[in-house]
Amino acid sequence: MLRYLTSGESHGKSLISILDGVPSNIELNIEELNNELKKRQSGYGRGQRMKIEQDKINILGGVRGRITLGGPISIEIGNKDYENWTEFMNPMKEIDRDTKRVSNARPGHADLVGSLKYDFDDARNVLERSSARETASRVAIGAICKQILKNFNIDFVSHVVQIGSVKDEDLYEFDYIKENVDNSDVRCVNKEIEKQMIEQIKIVKSKGDTIGGIVEIRVKNVIPGLGSYTQFDKKIDGELAMHLMSIQAIKGVEVGIGFDVASYMGSQVMDEISYTKEKGIKRITNRLGGIEGGMTTGEEIIIRCAMKPIPTLYKPLQSININSLEKYEASVERSDSCAVPACSVVCENVVAFVICKFFLDKIGGDNLYDINKNYNSYIKRLGDRGWKR
Numbered sequence: 001m002l003r004y005l006t007s008g009e010s011h012g013k014s015l016i017s018i019l020d021g022v023p024s025n026i027e028l029n030i031e032e033l034n035n036e037l038k039k040r041q042s043g044y045g046r047g048q049r050m051k052i053e054q055d056k057i058n059i060l061g062g063v064r065g066r067i068t069l070g071g072p073i074s075i076e077i078g079n080k081d082y083e084n085w086t087e088f089m090n091p092m093k094e095i096d097r098d099t100k101r102v103s104n105a106r107p108g109h110a111d112l113v114g115s116l117k118y119d120f121d122d123a124r125n126v127l128e129r130s131s132a133r134e135t136a137s138r139v140a141i142g143a144i145c146k147q148i149l150k151n152f153n154i155d156f157v158s159h160v161v162q163i164g165s166v167k168d169e170d171l172y173e174f175d176y177i178k179e180n181v182d183n184s185d186v187r188c189v190n191k192e193i194e195k196q197m198i199e200q201i202k203i204v205k206s207k208g209d210t211i212g213g214i215v216e217i218r219v220k221n222v223i224p225g226l227g228s229y230t231q232f233d234k235k236i237d238g239e240l241a242m243h244l245m246s247i248q249a250i251k252g253v254e255v256g257i258g259f260d261v262a263s264y265m266g267s268q269v270m271d272e273i274s275y276t277k278e279k280g281i282k283r284i285t286n287r288l289g290g291i292e293g294g295m296t297t298g299e300e301i302i303i304r305c306a307m308k309p310i311p312t313l314y315k316p317l318q319s320i321n322i323n324s325l326e327k328y329e330a331s332v333e334r335s336d337s338c339a340v341p342a343c344s345v346v347c348e349n350v351v352a353f354v355i356c357k358f359f360l361d362k363i364g365g366d367n368l369y370d371i372n373k374n375y376n377s378y379i380k381r382l383g384d385r386g387w388k389r
């Protein structure tokens with residue numbers, strides 16, 4: 001079973017993760033992995049931290065000469081900022097506990113409840129781990145998963161469809177998104193709307209406020225039958241939602257037309273089925289986003305995620321001191337004003353992990369050769385039943 005754990009603090013020495021269950025003989029493109037990390041760091045609205053960090057993957061185990069060995073892969077991403085934080089973060093030595101203290105809980109962040117739950121008088125101990133710095137690890141893991149799935153033509157893309165009230169309402173083809181998204185400062189496909197989104201972020205930032213938005217993730221060339229209707233925890237939509245909702249600041253996940261299913265009649269929601277000798281079994285539409293009964297249908301997967309605005313405001317909200325309980329303005333930490341573009345990269349890679357997990361569960365095999373054999377045999381059987389690539 002494909003699984004991972006992440007460890008590390010935002011201003012600690014490095015982020016460490018272990019990805020277990022990767023088959024052997026997968027060739028890794030390190031440049032491509034680093035490119036994915038770089039994409040997560042960009043996007044208009046990010047704060048000063050992204051000027052300090054230049055995330056690079058350092059694989060410590062499980063890979064030899066860029067080829068996976070079938071054992072757990074250990075990954076390190078260094079925090080350059082640690083150089084400035086050693087005296088406050090060093091795990092092995094006495095540290096200065098007074099200078100970087102956070103006492104006035106930021107509403108919307110984990111500060112207050114984390115301090116109560118873990119019995120801390122300093123929310124620094126909470127925010128170091130609750131910080132979305134951790135998403136760099138998740139991107140590295142998802143990027144490896146993408147490279148596994150590339151062997152089977154499965155491809156991923158994501159883009160920003162809304163920032164605040166500015167929306168990109170067009171429905172684009174997968175390839176069109178792919179061609180245009182990386183040229184945009186906010187990962188928006190439409191250049192006109194991109195300008196409006198940047199303007200929106202600027203205005204909000206100038207007021208000391210923050211803003212959220214919606215991102216869309218698409219997966220192309222997925223085979224039918226990943227996931228299962230037979231048990232609640234085998235349903236791929238459930239697992240996707242769980243992984244996506246666990247990303248810092250994600251407050252909603254939709255598959256296909258999502259919440260709109262509630263407003264339409266059945267005939268306007270279900271995707272009718274057709275069969276022709278040339279195209280095989282196909283859906284005439286794809287409103288349900290490529291998932292039925294907890295299984296992939298073979299149509300493109302379409303998911304949207306809503307990100308709330310960044311909780312740290314330069315014009316702080318009312319709060320309390322976690323120790324004295326007196327009324328205070330929330331602490332102000334160096335912060336992003338909008339991280340929706342970065343979040344689209346995170347969501348895309350988190351989806352890649354889940355798809356890869358279910359793909360390996362379905363197809364099986366410890367090494368690329370066996371997986372290829374099993375894959376081809378499944379595709380052949382589906383072909384005999386009328387499904388075509």
Ligand SMILES: Cc1cc2nc3c(=O)[nH]c(=O)nc-3n(C[C@H](O)[C@H](O)[C@H](O)COP(=O)(O)O)c2cc1C
Pocket residue numbers: 047108109110130131132135247248249250308310311312334335336337339342343346
């Ligand atoms: C890519 C990314 C960057 C983020 N940057 C910040 C930030 O600079 N400041 C901040 O307060 N929150 C930031 N957040 C959001 C917080 O980490 C998040 O709101 C917090 O951990 C509380 O979790 P919750 O919103 O899921 O409840 C960011 C989230 C993501 C995904």
Ligand SMILES: C=C(O[C@@H]1CC(C(=O)O)=C[C@@H](OP(=O)(O)O)[C@H]1O)C(=O)O
Pocket residue numbers: 010047048049050053130131132133134135136248333334335336
């Ligand atoms: C470090 C990252 O994001 C951080 C996420 C984050 C938060 O509270 O979630 C707060 C900020 O941390 P800092 O105070 O060090 O600037 C962001 O920069 C990153 O995405 O790599």
